[in-house]
Amino acid sequence: MIHYTCDRCKRQINTDSQTRFIVQIDIQTAASEVEPEFEDDVDHLNELHQILEGMHEPVIATDEEAETSHHGRYDLCPECHRQFLKNPLGRDAVLALGFSNN
Ligand SMILES: [Zn+2]
Structure with a gap:
């Protein structure tokens, strides 16, 4: 049995009872497209x-x-997958609150 570890919280993902989410990040400069x-x-x-x-x-x-470029593949547990979807760019929650106060 293969054990997976969440790359965000480092907890083990039990694939028998949990869904393992895979996030693939592929960052390129716009120029590389041409x-x-x-x-x-x-x-x-x-x-x-x-x-x-x-x-x-x-x-x-x-x-x-x-x-200028980054290729990454990360395993996420269901909880971190939820958190990732809420804030995929890792924006600072404190800054976001500051915006809403204005
Ligand atoms: Zn996790």
């Missing part, structure tokens, strides 16, 4: 090549890429 597809393929090959070359070498080029 890139030809073959360039995307080259990027993936480069990434694979970097992985194959060995993890011991720090890949400096990815620092810049990390600022």
Whole structure:
């Protein structure tokens, strides 16, 4: 039996009685949408090549890429899924209250 852990609250998700929600985050700069597809393929090959070359070498080029793109896949328990839907961008609840007071 595979055990899943919620990436938000770190609690174990019992898939027998709970639904496991998967959040996939894919952040790109708007400019990347107009890139030809073959360039995307080259990027993936480069990434694979970097992985194959060995993890011991720090890949400096990815620092810049990390600022403009992000790919993430997260497991959420039902409770965190609810919380995530309420506030998917992690906006500060205190700031939101400040807005309503004005
Ligand atoms: Zn959770």
